[in-house]
Amino acid sequence: MTEDQKRPPEAVETENLDAGSPESEVLEEAAEADNREPDADTRIAELEGEVTALKDQVLRAHAEMENVRKRSQKEIADARVYAVEKFAGDLLSVSDNLARALAALPDEERDALTEAGQNLLGGVEMTQKELHAKLAKHGVTAIDAEPGATFDPNKHEAVSQIPSQHPSGSIAETFQSGWKIGERTLRAAIVAVSSGPAN
Structure with missing residues (x-):
């Protein structure tokens, strides 16, 4: 087998063309393009994939930092209130x-x-008002548990059900006042629930 027979036909064909001929230049450019394009396209696709992945990572990290910031702000606000x-x-x-x-x-x-007894009574009343004012300044307020108010199991603790002039299911009597801090119940009011007017 001769050397020419061992080589692929394209190589023999290309060698037979004159080096400066237009046909040889076209074939050379096509061969270079064939060699270059798959590598360049593959590399571009890889880089675009990496950019997409990095963008996704940055967005996730940004979202996580935003969640951490919001949680921290809520914890700080709750710490101030509670x-x-x-x-x-x-x-x-x-x-x-x-x-x-x-x-x-x-x-x-x-x-x-x-007069001394009335002064003492006035002092006790003033002390109670001052205590309630200071508690309110720090967000601690009394829960409405007046007779006739709507019973709320989140704020009131029912210990009995008694007949009263108030509608059924409302508060009939308060045994101990309830308190809340912010929107959280600090101590539920202890009440009796009305079963409605007695027959």
Whole structure:
């Protein structure tokens, strides 16, 4: 077998063309393009895939940072509102004792008090008002548990059901006041629920 027979026909054909002929230039350019294009297209596709993946990573990282920032802001806001929760809960017994002290003296006996007794009573009332004002300043407020108010199991704790002049399902009587801090119940009000008017 001769050398020419071993080589592919295209190589023999190309060699037979004159080096400067237009046909040889076209064939050379086509061969170069064939060699270049798949590599360039593949590389471009790879780079575009990498860019897409990097964009996706950046967007995910940005979204995660935004979520972390929002969570941190919420935690800071909650910490500001609820930081005094335990302390306020401890002070509720003081408020209860002041309320019991004021309730122990019937209205008809208040006028019979001496001047010193009335001053003492006024001081206790002022102390209770000041305590409630300071609690309110820190977001701690009383829960509405007046007789006739709508019963809410999230804010009220029912210990009994009694007949009363108030509509069925509303609060008939309050045994202990309830308190909330922000929108969170600090202590549920202890109440009796009305079963409606007695027959």
